[in-house]
Amino acid sequence: MKPPQILSLALAAGCALSVAACSSAGINTKTPAASSSESDYPSKDITLIVQAAAGGGSDLSSRALASAMEPILGKSIIVENRPGASGSTAMLHVKDQPADGYTIGFAPVEISMLGSLNYDIAPSDYDMLGQIMLGPGVISVPADSPYNTLKEFVEAAKTTELTAANSGSGSIWEMAGLSLADATGAKIKSVPFDGGAPAVAAVLGKQVDAAFSGVNEVKQNLEDGKLKVLAIFHSERHPELPDVPTATEQGVNIEIGGWGGIYAPKGLPAEVKKTLEKAIKEATEQDSYKNVITSSGNLVVYRNSKEFSTFANDEAERFAQLLGK
Numbered sequence: 001m002k003p004p005q006i007l008s009l010a011l012a013a014g015c016a017l018s019v020a021a022c023s024s025a026g027i028n029t030k031t032p033a034a035s036s037s038e039s040d041y042p043s044k045d046i047t048l049i050v051q052a053a054a055g056g057g058s059d060l061s062s063r064a065l066a067s068a069m070e071p072i073l074g075k076s077i078i079v080e081n082r083p084g085a086s087g088s089t090a091m092l093h094v095k096d097q098p099a100d101g102y103t104i105g106f107a108p109v110e111i112s113m114l115g116s117l118n119y120d121i122a123p124s125d126y127d128m129l130g131q132i133m134l135g136p137g138v139i140s141v142p143a144d145s146p147y148n149t150l151k152e153f154v155e156a157a158k159t160t161e162l163t164a165a166n167s168g169s170g171s172i173w174e175m176a177g178l179s180l181a182d183a184t185g186a187k188i189k190s191v192p193f194d195g196g197a198p199a200v201a202a203v204l205g206k207q208v209d210a211a212f213s214g215v216n217e218v219k220q221n222l223e224d225g226k227l228k229v230l231a232i233f234h235s236e237r238h239p240e241l242p243d244v245p246t247a248t249e250q251g252v253n254i255e256i257g258g259w260g261g262i263y264a265p266k267g268l269p270a271e272v273k274k275t276l277e278k279a280i281k282e283a284t285e286q287d288s289y290k291n292v293i294t295s296s297g298n299l300v301v302y303r304n305s306k307e308f309s310t311f312a313n314d315e316a317e318r319f320a321q322l323l324g325k
Helices: 057-073 085-095 110-117 150-159 172-184 196-204 215-223 270-284 287-294 305-322
Strands: 046-050 077-081 103-108 126-142 162-166 188-192 210-214 227-233 255-265
Touching (some): 046 057, 046 085, 057 103, 057 126, 057 270, 085 103, 085 110, 085 255, 103 110, 110 305, 126 150, 126 215, 126 270, 150 162, 150 227, 162 172, 172 210, 196 210, 196 215, 210 215, 255 270
Parallel strands (some): 046 103, 162 188
Antiparallel strands (some): 103 255, 126 210, 126 255
16 A cells, blocks of 8 residues: 655755756666676675765765675675766666666665656666665744644645745755645745755744754754744654654644665666665664664665565656646
């Protein structure tokens, strides 16, 4: 069963999205090198392509997973950063590599969003190997806001348009506001900023009525009494925000979060795919990996290859519907 309305990780704010940017995309017709058979995989180091610059969330998650996978596979995993064009630079590079298991990539939510933004990219273009993390979203308001629950915020926004900051035009948190408005009939005006921290700063400064963001951006301000978090858009309460109810608890059946996983060029040999899937699963169970993910307010969420493929393709359909594609 599909989750009701899961809109999910963030497009880079203000990126120029054009068909021309993706004109180089094509179907991967390259075959695995004959010298590397399925039975001895891996026989050399593996490259993990990351769509973001070094030091960001995707990069840190990828490096933590790579470190946990290396002793399992017995080979080094070299993380290579290829930022640009909302992640499409990295995705198109991976798409064009041999399907031999020696090039894999970190799959952010963009892989399900770009197809609705005129890029020739879709989860079905790849072998989706496994989901490895999830970053649930929240909605916050100033500490002295008249709204104490999500229901109160929504009811007010049905009669008077309210403003909500987010991390940028086309970002997942802008989509969160659109999703809430679509599901409830609330009138919510998007106010994009250059990142999650500036968006939360705007609500702290009372420039806007609310902000959509990740957990990490609001946790300290919530503890300091500067913000109220009305809801978390996840199936369960967050371990770091145990007193914040889910949207579903409040009658709004929406889950919104940024997720990440691992993917590869389409057409991996069966044994290679099985080896990678097993290594990814075992890596997500390591404390070293879990500590990196949870320290940034995210959750370790694992889906196997089949589950992740279905999930990512379902997400692509949801984004297409939301954006009217």
